[in-house]
Amino acid sequence: MEQSKDPLHGKRLDTILEELLDYYGSFDGLGEQIKIKCFTDNPSINSSLKFLRKTPWARAKVESLYLYVLRQKKKKGL
Numbered sequence: 422m423e424q425s426k427d428p429l430h431g432k433r434l435d436t437i438l439e440e441l442l443d444y445y446g447s448f449d450g451l452g453e454q455i456k457i458k459c460f461t462d463n464p465s466i467n468s469s470l471k472f473l474r475k476t477p478w479a480r481a482k483v484e485s486l487y488l489y490v491l492r493q494k495k496k497k498g499l
Contacts, residue, residue: 428491429484435470437487442466444490455482 425431445451448469452460457479459472473480 428488432487434473434480434483435466437483438466438469438473441483441487441490444494454486455479457482 429437441451442448445454448460448464452464457472459469459479473483
Protein backbone atom coordinates (compact mmCIF):
# COMPACT_ATOMS: atom_id res chain seq x y z
CA MET A 422 0.00 0.00 0.00
CA GLU A 423 1.43 3.34 -1.09
CA GLN A 424 1.33 6.30 1.29
CA SER A 425 0.59 9.80 0.07
CA LYS A 426 3.41 12.32 0.43
CA ASP A 427 0.87 15.14 0.75
CA PRO A 428 0.97 16.37 4.37
CA LEU A 429 -2.68 17.40 4.08
CA HIS A 430 -3.78 13.91 3.05
CA GLY A 431 -6.13 12.53 5.67
CA LYS A 432 -5.98 15.70 7.80
CA ARG A 433 -9.34 17.00 8.95
CA LEU A 434 -9.96 20.73 8.79
CA ASP A 435 -10.79 20.87 12.50
CA THR A 436 -7.46 19.21 13.34
CA ILE A 437 -5.59 21.69 11.14
CA LEU A 438 -7.37 24.62 12.79
CA GLU A 439 -6.67 23.29 16.30
CA GLU A 440 -2.98 22.79 15.50
CA LEU A 441 -2.73 26.33 14.12
CA LEU A 442 -4.43 27.72 17.21
CA ASP A 443 -2.02 25.77 19.39
CA TYR A 444 0.98 27.07 17.41
CA TYR A 445 -0.14 30.72 17.39
CA GLY A 446 -1.63 30.59 20.89
CA SER A 447 -5.05 32.06 20.14
CA PHE A 448 -7.43 33.34 17.51
CA ASP A 449 -5.70 36.73 17.90
CA GLY A 450 -2.39 35.23 16.83
CA LEU A 451 -4.00 33.32 13.99
CA GLY A 452 -5.93 36.43 12.92
CA GLU A 453 -2.63 38.32 12.61
CA GLN A 454 -1.40 35.69 10.15
CA ILE A 455 -4.62 35.38 8.13
CA LYS A 456 -6.77 38.46 8.21
CA ILE A 457 -10.25 37.00 7.81
CA LYS A 458 -13.23 37.93 9.90
CA CYS A 459 -13.88 34.43 11.25
CA PHE A 460 -10.56 34.70 13.14
CA THR A 461 -10.83 38.33 14.25
CA ASP A 462 -14.51 39.07 14.95
CA ASN A 463 -16.03 36.95 17.76
CA PRO A 464 -14.16 33.79 16.71
CA SER A 465 -14.95 30.22 17.62
CA ILE A 466 -13.88 26.86 16.26
CA ASN A 467 -17.38 26.02 15.02
CA SER A 468 -18.02 29.33 13.26
CA SER A 469 -14.56 29.26 11.70
CA LEU A 470 -15.02 25.70 10.43
CA LYS A 471 -18.41 26.61 8.97
CA PHE A 472 -16.90 29.58 7.12
CA LEU A 473 -13.82 27.68 5.92
CA ARG A 474 -15.89 24.79 4.58
CA LYS A 475 -17.98 27.21 2.48
CA THR A 476 -15.13 29.45 1.33
CA PRO A 477 -12.45 27.79 -0.81
CA TRP A 478 -10.06 30.79 -0.90
CA ALA A 479 -10.05 31.05 2.91
CA ARG A 480 -9.53 27.32 3.31
CA ALA A 481 -6.61 27.50 0.86
CA LYS A 482 -5.00 30.22 3.00
CA VAL A 483 -5.42 28.12 6.16
CA GLU A 484 -3.97 25.03 4.47
CA SER A 485 -1.06 27.06 3.12
CA LEU A 486 -0.32 28.48 6.58
CA TYR A 487 -0.54 24.98 8.03
CA LEU A 488 2.07 23.72 5.55
CA TYR A 489 4.30 26.66 6.50
CA VAL A 490 3.91 25.83 10.20
CA LEU A 491 4.81 22.19 9.52
CA ARG A 492 8.02 23.33 7.77
CA GLN A 493 8.84 25.67 10.69
CA LYS A 494 8.30 22.89 13.23
CA LYS A 495 10.52 20.56 11.21
CA LYS A 496 13.28 23.20 11.05
CA LYS A 497 13.10 23.70 14.82
CA GLY A 498 12.94 19.97 15.46
CA LEU A 499 9.51 20.10 17.12
